[in-house]
Amino acid sequence: MDLHPNLRTVAGLVGTWRGPGTGEYPTISSFTYTEELTFTDVGKPFLAYVQRTWSPEGNPMHTETGFLRVPDAQTIEFTIAQPTGQTELAEGSLTETTSGFRMDLRSRMVNAATAKQVEETERRYSLDGDELSVDFAMAAVGLPMTHHLSSTLHRVDRAA
Secondary structure: OOOHHHHHHHHHHHHEEEOOOOOEEOOOEEEEEEEEEEEEEEOEEEEEEEEEEEEEOOOOOEEEEEEEEEOOOOOEEEEEEEEOOEEEEEEEEEEEEEEEEEEEEEEEEEEEEOOEOOOOOOOOEEEEEEEEEEEEEEEEOOOEEEEEEEEEEEEEEEOO
16 A cells, blocks of 8 residues: 555654653653554555553553644644543644654644543654654643653554
8 A cells, every 4th residue: 555645754653663751740740651652554644543651560551542644745733532531633833854854733622521621732743763752741730831741762663
């Protein structure tokens, strides 16, 4: 199956990525985790996405799923659903670099009535060869935009 032409710049994401991460937020204790991202080509003008994290002891922590779209060469859209009752429509810029690309996204949120209230998020993904850096910030529970998560992932499989 040929990758849709709109996905050319982000083609390097296809596969599975894994690595260590750290988290912090003013309302919680700092923590470490292992993160895994999988981007799958489904033959359409988007990539399917699944994210999972585990504690150092191997216990599941978080998961989310969604779709990454590239409507044009400089624009990225990421729709993400979380089992905690939040959905994100993240939009932003896609910048090609000599060894990969960078995506800078800002979201609009929809929260279920029983979910923790997250007003907005910012995500940055930087691909440099076979290393994917992820940074995540959020405005939640009455606090302004604040750094929450960062991870450095390495490719573990190209066949997603």
